Amino acid sequence: MSSEEEEKIFDYFVKSKGLKHSDQRRGILRTFLKTERHVTADELYRLVRKRNPAIGFATIYRTLKLFCECGLSRELKLENGSVRYEHLYGHEHHDHLVCVKCGNFIEVMNPEIEKLQKRLAKKEGFILQEHKLLLYGICRKCKS
Amino acid sequence: MSSEEEEKIFDYFVKSKGLKHSDQRRGILRTFLKTERHVTADELYRLVRKRNPAIGFATIYRTLKLFCECGLSRELKLENGSVRYEHLYGHEHHDHLVCVKCGNFIEVMNPEIEKLQKRLAKKEGFILQEHKLLLYGICRKCKS
């Protein structure tokens, strides 16, 4: 349950960019780190508001953007249009299995697929920068 | 250059759903079929307007949705937030290589990757319904 590492990363990022700390940012970071789920901006907003009812919506967005910039988080854009923020630190690269019924995620990883993707890109003369693989289906729980 | 097949599909779909034909729908379909590119709703709107300046924006959206419902087209949501419509009829399943510089697409397909995806989903107890793979990079032209 140590989020020290992440806080250090954010700390360093803020300083190196000439930004400043604030209670709001600390609060948002803490709440974000405590939540293991992939949250939407709105969900995080509601969570943070429990502790700090004065928080503004824009601040959530601004701060989430900072998290993405410093590598603590990443936007996950889903087919239904919603955007969720996932934790990146301490999580190796992975893809996602998304249940179309309950909306839950499973993080998956297959080096073989990664390798084939690189080969595919190379064959077409592309310099591959990143990729996005989403597998949609019905999860174990929902199918029973 | 025969789009008869597609027009028949749309015809059948319209009838089976108890919908009606209209000049607007015919015009939009023809323009859509003529364009081999992956268009945005806005691009299609401008194209259709050349022939029918009275066309409304909502009609484009409504009709594109119909194309998707009847299997003639599919929405492609990109990382930058834009949505493009690609042709489906006569195109087998494929994934996309997207150039981050010029925005061009290449359609790619690798049965091996597909197989591994299915295996991956199965291992997690998922019934795989569909997937989405986007490979972002710099294309041959743009890197030189």
Added chain:
DNA sequence: TTGATATTGATAATCAATCTCAGGATAATA
């Protein structure tokens, strides 16, 4: 403590996409 600068919350603005609605078009039927 100061002062330059970043941050904040409230609100307005933006943007693509969708909804509404009154008038027009379509097509099955008589």
Added chain:
DNA sequence: TATTATCCTGAGATTGATTATCAATATCAA
């Protein structure tokens, strides 16, 4: 062909998520 129930249309309003703006406030190095 006329009738008529229903669908379709364009214009403009609306939505919902995200950003931009701005005056007041907080931060922090000196």
